[in-house]
Amino acid sequence: MRHFSRLSVVGCYFFALLVLSTGPFSVASEPAKATTLAQTPPMGWNSWNKFACDVSEKLIKETADAMVSSGLQAAGFKFVNIDDCWQVSRDAHGTIVADAERFPSGIKSLADYVHSKGLKLGIYTDAGRMTCQKRPGSYEHEVQDIKTYAEWGVDYVKIDWCYAEGLDPEVQYPKFRDAIAQAGRPIVFSICNWGVKAPWHWGPKTGNLWRTTGDISDKYDSMSLIGFSQNGLESFAGPGQWNDPDMLEVGNGGMDRDEYRTHMALWAILAAPLLAGNDLRNMSQETKDMLTNADVLAVDQDSKGVQGHRVWQEGPLEIWTKPLVGGSLAVGLFNRTEAALKMTVDFKSIGAPAAAKVRDLWAGKELGTLNGSYSSVVPKHGVVFLKISK
Numbered sequence: 001m002r003h004f005s006r007l008s009v010v011g012c013y014f015f016a017l018l019v020l021s022t023g024p025f026s027v028a029s030e031p032a033k034a035t036t037l038a039q040t041p042p043m044g045w046n047s048w049n050k051f052a053c054d055v056s057e058k059l060i061k062e063t064a065d066a067m068v069s070s071g072l073q074a075a076g077f078k079f080v081n082i083d084d085c086w087q088v089s090r091d092a093h094g095t096i097v098a099d100a101e102r103f104p105s106g107i108k109s110l111a112d113y114v115h116s117k118g119l120k121l122g123i124y125t126d127a128g129r130m131t132c133q134k135r136p137g138s139y140e141h142e143v144q145d146i147k148t149y150a151e152w153g154v155d156y157v158k159i160d161w162c163y164a165e166g167l168d169p170e171v172q173y174p175k176f177r178d179a180i181a182q183a184g185r186p187i188v189f190s191i192c193n194w195g196v197k198a199p200w201h202w203g204p205k206t207g208n209l210w211r212t213t214g215d216i217s218d219k220y221d222s223m224s225l226i227g228f229s230q231n232g233l234e235s236f237a238g239p240g241q242w243n244d245p246d247m248l249e250v251g252n253g254g255m256d257r258d259e260y261r262t263h264m265a266l267w268a269i270l271a272a273p274l275l276a277g278n279d280l281r282n283m284s285q286e287t288k289d290m291l292t293n294a295d296v297l298a299v300d301q302d303s304k305g306v307q308g309h310r311v312w313q314e315g316p317l318e319i320w321t322k323p324l325v326g327g328s329l330a331v332g333l334f335n336r337t338e339a340a341l342k343m344t345v346d347f348k349s350i351g352a353p354a355a356a357k358v359r360d361l362w363a364g365k366e367l368g369t370l371n372g373s374y375s376s377v378v379p380k381h382g383v384v385f386l387k388i389s390k
């Protein structure tokens with residue numbers, strides 16, 4: 001701003017216009033994050049929750065095939081993401097080397113295959129010295145690794161935070177952002193440092209999504225503790241920048257139907273990234289229906305891009321809302337107790353009109369125009385998920 005005082009009044013006017021049209025001065029002076037990516041929360045699949053280190057090009061290709069044939073692609077899922085364990089070493093030039101037994105054709109050829117299906121490929125690394133599974137990390141190889149991924153045709157990178165003792169995430173993660181900006185390929189940047197140093201404060205100018213907590217597991221307690229703890233983070237999310245409460249466990253078998261419905265509804269209200277974490281090649285109809293429910297996905301992907309929050313709570317009973325484009329509200333009535341209970345949502349108290357049109361999203365049923373409130377029995381650990389409109 002030192003030069004600012006030397007500008008004429010007219011110059012100031014044009015300078016101000018320039019700042020207004022390109023964003024704040026501090027951001028314009030750094031290599032910018034690609035703001036056109038992830039305008040809605042990313043949707044896809046990731047290998048970790050189901051397969052852990054058991055990844056291979058066969059699994060990734062079959063998963064891409066299944067994403068198409070199961071209808072997930074048509075429902076909006078597009079990223080096929082390899083998590084930890086695909087990498088084994090570095091060559092003499094320091095270039096990262098994929099496991100040749102598990103990925104005999106190499107990652108570039110895998111990216112070509114995934115792209116031929118109209119899908120996108122994601123990959124995983126770690127900002128520290130090693131990945132969590134002790135594969136080579138990207139520390140001091142940030143630019144080189146991103147360049148390699150871009151050459152391979154990678155579209156999404158998740159960057160973990162293991163073996164990063166003594167490092168500062170606010171220093172390390174921007175190195176990848178700048179490397180992505182220079183690589184000349186749009187790559188969605190997923191920060192995975194489990195909420196260390198409150199990434200919602202620096203994540204928006206650094207990446208497209210950032211994990212807010214430790215790892216999810218396929219249990220109601222784990223999922224619900226993470227999901228319901230997201231209240232208060234809503235102001236940091238928006239198009240291109242999302243809080244990430246971790247990947248989905250739907251279909252992995254550790255929760256029942258009502259618990260998985262809670263998982264999906266809560267993640268949709270949170271405008272969370274939706275990365276399926278189950279075996280797409282082998283899904284029950286119930287799992288497929290849950291993952292592809294168009295009403296539920298529309299809440300998550302709503303173009304207003306607002307993360308919802310809790311509007312009412314009485315102990316383990318909670319009501320959350322998410323404002324949608326056009327003035328409608330997604331409303332979740334959540335019952336965290338061990339027994340079915342009747343819950344009531346009062347329209348006025350959530351800012352809905354006194355006479356409102358109500359749709360039950362899991363039932364796929366219009367309930368008509370109702371006056372004042374709506375009551376329903378909510379199953380144990382379950383949700384009644386509504387869209388309330390004028």
Ligand code: GAL
Pocket residue numbers: 048083084131132133160161162192214215
């Ligand atoms: C964790 C991360 C998981 C998974 C795992 C791989 O740190 O949170 O989502 O990527 O590492 O080792």
